[in-house]
Amino acid sequence: MIRADHLCKKFGRQEALRGLSLWVPEGSAYALIGANGAGKTTAIRIFMNIVEAERGAATVLGVDSRRISPRELAQIGYVSENQELPKRLTVGESLAYLRPFYPTWDRDLERSILAQLRLPTGLRIDDLSHGMRMKMALLCALPFRPRLLILDEPLSGLDVLVRDEFMASLLQQAGEMTILMSSHELNEIEGVATHVGFLDDGKLLFEESMDELRERFREVHVTLDRPASPPGHAPKEWLNLRTMGNVVTFVDSRFSEDRLGAEIGTLNGSVRNIDAQPMSLRSIFTTLALVTRDAAELRQNR
Numbered sequence: 001m002i003r004a005d006h007l008c009k010k011f012g013r014q015e016a017l018r019g020l021s022l023w024v025p026e027g028s029a030y031a032l033i034g035a036n037g038a039g040k041t042t043a044i045r046i047f048m049n050i051v052e053a054e055r056g057a058a059t060v061l062g063v064d065s066r067r068i069s070p071r072e073l074a075q076i077g078y079v080s081e082n083q084e085l086p087k088r089l090t091v092g093e094s095l096a097y098l099r100p101f102y103p104t105w106d107r108d109l110e111r112s113i114l115a116q117l118r119l120p121t122g123l124r125i126d127d128l129s130h131g132m133r134m135k136m137a138l139l140c141a142l143p144f145r146p147r148l149l150i151l152d153e154p155l156s157g158l159d160v161l162v163r164d165e166f167m168a169s170l171l172q173q174a175g176e177m178t179i180l181m182s183s184h185e186l187n188e189i190e191g192v193a194t195h196v197g198f199l200d201d202g203k204l205l206f207e208e209s210m211d212e213l214r215e216r217f218r219e220v221h222v223t224l225d226r227p228a229s230p231p232g233h234a235p236k237e238w239l240n241l242r243t244m245g246n247v248v249t250f251v252d253s254r255f256s257e258d259r260l261g262a263e264i265g266t267l268n269g270s271v272r273n274i275d276a277q278p279m280s281l282r283s284i285f286t287t288l289a290l291v292t293r294d295a296a297e298l299r300q301n302r
Helices: 040-047 091-101 107-117 130-141 160-173 210-216 257-264 281-301
Strands: 002-011 014-024 029-033 055-060 076-080 148-152 178-183 195-200 203-209 218-224 238-244 247-252 271-278
Touching (some): 002 040, 014 040, 014 055, 014 195, 014 203, 040 055, 040 178, 076 130, 091 107, 091 130, 107 130, 107 160, 195 210, 203 210, 210 281, 218 257, 257 271
Parallel strands (some): 029 178, 148 178
Antiparallel strands (some): 002 014, 195 203, 218 271, 238 247
């Protein structure tokens, strides 16, 4: 549904994207995660032909993103944290304005989403709170049953209750859509995403399915029969290695029970216990972000 090949984009001297390549499979819910300033919004704006890349190419629904026509736009729902809405119109007037642009607009679905989000049709958009405006943006993006739904930081600035309502509505209406969402609110997207891409400083560090990601990451605690010391040559897959007393702790980024057992055998001392626990997306992201930051600082200090 979306493919990017070696996208590069600068704003002045700032490199927003540095050779970004990614692939969003049809039917997936792809979460593009990363810290603020990582380049997520720039990538999405290139996909939507709001800005143009200096190098590289992107296709959306099989079409060059620079040549997206009304035909493709009628199949794409777009919700952005900074999205402009017609402030002088009421909620009802805005919906009436949009309907003729979308041949597939479903009035029953519109009424269902409107009731679920509890948006008053007679209230002007200018009088809506930030959370209600984000609900309004979602309401405008779903009734025509888009093939592709793009969400750019839709949860930013929302209170917990509004976030839960937003995500519940999205899950109910998702259907056959492909979803691309950018966010740093990792707890909220973990129950929705089927695929994830980790963007850092304009570069994609990895992308894979959530199932594969959860399968290969474990937080490991190894208890020895003597005070632990850091191994001289720890496997490169062991991240954030620490020792405390007779316990060695690390994140195994390529978890395999057989391989882990063999590698732990190289530690100094007999192993009393091995505890390997699955990790949340937030914990995985935090680990990778710290490793990336430490590696960057090391390069700068050389």
